[in-house]
Amino acid sequence: MYSEQKIITRLEAAKKVLGWVPERHSIAEVEAFSAKMKKLEYNDPNHPSVIRILRDPTLQEQRFIRNEIQMCACDADYFLTRYAYIRDEKNVIRRFEWRIPQKAAYYVIQDMEANNRSIEIQWLKGRQLGVSTIIELLVTHRCLFGYGINAVTASIDVDKSAKMAGMMFLAIDQCPWWLKPTEDQRKVGKLVSFMNQCSISIQSGNQMSGIARGSTPTVIHLSEIADFTNAADLIEASLFRAVHPSPKVFLNLESTGNSNMGWWAETWRFNKSNWHLGKSRLRPVFLPWYMGVDIYPMPTWLHDHPIQKGWRPIAETVAHINKCNAYTRNTPLLTEILGKDWTLPVKQALYWECNYLEHKAKRIEKKWLQEMPADDYEALQSRQEKVFPYEVLTRIDLEREREYDVYAIVGEGIEDKFYPMDTEINYARPRIPITWNGKGKTYRWTLIPLDIQDIENVDALKWNHKLLVYRYPEVGKKYSIGIDTGGGGGLDRTVISVDEVNEGMEPDIQVAEIASDQISAAESYAFAMAVCSWYDAWMTACEQIRKPGDICQLQMKQMGWPTSRIHKFVRYDGKKVQKAKATKLGWYTTSWSRPLLLSMFIAAVENGWYKPNSKFLHGELDNFEARQTDSGLTKMEHADGKHDDRLFAAAISYFIAHDLEKMIERSKRRYNAPTDKRPELVLEYPVMNAVPFTQVWGNRYPGHMIRG
Secondary structure (H helix, E strand, C coil), X not given: CCCHHHHHHHHHHHHHHHCCCCCCCCHHHHHHHHHHHHCCEEEECCEEEEEEECCCCCHHHHHHHHHHHHHHHHCHHHHHHHHCEEECCCCCEEECCCCHHHHHHHHHHHHHHHCCCCEEEEEEECCCCCHHHHHHHHHXXXXXXXXXXXXXXXXXXXXXXXXXXXXXXXXXXXCCCCCCCCEEEEECCCEEEECCCCEEEEEECCCCCCCCCCCCCCEEEEECHHHCCCHHHHXXXXXXXXXXXXXXXXXXXXXXXXXXXXXXXXXXXHHHHHHHHCCCCCEEEEECHHHCCCCCCCHHHHHHCCCCCCCCCCHHHHHHHHHHHHHHHCCHHHHHHHCCCCCCCHHHHHHHHHHHHHHHHCCXXXXXXXXXXXXXXXXXXXXCEECCCHHHHHHHHHHCCXXXXXXXXXXXXXXXXXXXXXXXXXXXXXXXXXXEEECCEEEEEEEEEECCCCCCCXXXXXXXXXXXXXXXXXXXXXXXXXXXXXXXXXXXXXXXXXXXXXXXXXXXXXXXXXXXXXXXXXXXXXHHHHHHHHCCCCEEEEECCCCCCHHHHHHHHHCCCCHHXXXXXXXXXXXXXXXXXXXXXXXXXXXXXXXXXXXXXXXXXHCCXXXXXXXXXXXXXXXXXXXXXXXXXXEEEECCCCCCHHHHHHHHHHHHHHCCCCHHHHHHCCXXXXXXXXXXXXXXXXXXCCCCHHHHHHHHCCCCCCCC
């Protein structure tokens, strides 16, 4: 009833019953016939809600009615475009017309039906794209023209469920009496059933019992699932156990993002990773906001916000445009609908920017990004406040160096399990030898150049224990290295982050990074020594409390790494800060030192004194959140299910290079006061930038006739 192939098959079946093939009538023909039949109607005086007709339909009219019933049953699009009515964004009741995002959703449904699949879909979407409307109409269509269908719809609470069900009741009530089956029961907002043994039950996500528990539905529509308080029990343990996949099933779960955690987000990530492998039940489909070209923006908004000549989007808007373009061009469904050369229209870019700036001024820009996402990653943002503002993350992403080389480190102390596969090695590029002479012994390592496709895919783990080199060592440059060790069991990561240390107007630059969830603290020393030796590190530090970095640092000292090149940990709140008398080496994360480390690093990143180059570090900055503890304090840490190991290694590397530096010196260099003669003072009264009434209204402004 959705795909062309299935429609033809159903029409052929109808022909065997009718003796003739049902035909499509135009909207004008349907309207004319409906108006003609409407004239025959009157209300029974004894039963005002019952419709009677003045006479029985003629044979010709009966044939038209039978044709329409069969056409609607065979072709859902025919029903939608001829007989379905909706309440539009202006609250006007009108005949249904396809919108672009609805057409995209319908294409997915057509494809699944054509391949005889069980139609079970997870819809992640922007606001007001009409997805709920089209699904509710298709649920209505199934129950009007099917037999023995048990349908269930639900939203987050009773009121929203009733509102969603109102779409169905409107479509049913607007349907002519001669087309739809007779109702045998109706409870507004709760239930509607028909004489064809089809029924629609309206439930809600905040109910105590599982959705559809005790019944066997085949048609399901659940909305706003991200807000369900107990989705795992309501859906996973109840609904999914009652619904058995088959071509007759029509199951749609849809919602905006609202959070990066919980059943909805976790289900999305699993489906996205496994659908193409045939290992997930639900097909994940993301529909971005910009598909709603008819409402984003509305004509009135565009009239009130005309595109100024020479308008140039801000950096955040440019980044958003690039995300929209990239997602569209890498998504076949969107490319088919919008075109392979599509780019975000100027009017939509302006609309996004104006609203973003307004939300930013109110400090709620995160809400805007979540409801108007460019991709599914933005749609599933955390509810917690991000530490780094969107504009800072955008600047970092635009400025980071995207061309870098990848190496594997082999040599003394490095186990065979960390050696690269032959298929990864780039034999056309030279290998780089590294040596370190310490305590009468020479240690040797080799950097093997690699050629790895899709290395920046975080989930693919191709970056594991690979050295990413953004800048090679240079004679005369100073380098600091922060080391944050991990357990090596596939959970937390061992990270070695290398910075080029600069002074004055030049920022520190991340020049290399290696991260691994397989390198343990006990194995990390060999990697650390190889990297420190290659860059001839001026200052290093291993984290000593938060992670077991003491074993790495101890092994480095036993291999002859000078203690003069290891950060000396001191208290910074004494009368004198004397590093010469420090007894602790490395970095110690304590209740007072952690905020000190992070605040200095955050200030450096936000003010441009530290330039991250790693896309993976950028991702950790994006997922770094500020949370309120039970005691009312603010704690900064990674989002649930994310990591911050790269961030801490980078923070250590930056801090140990500048811990005793006067921060005011760098800030002062941003503005150099002129040394020549100062400009003359302008001794004039200030003039407000006010616009007079006449400039807006002309000579006939309101009240122009009033005098004196």
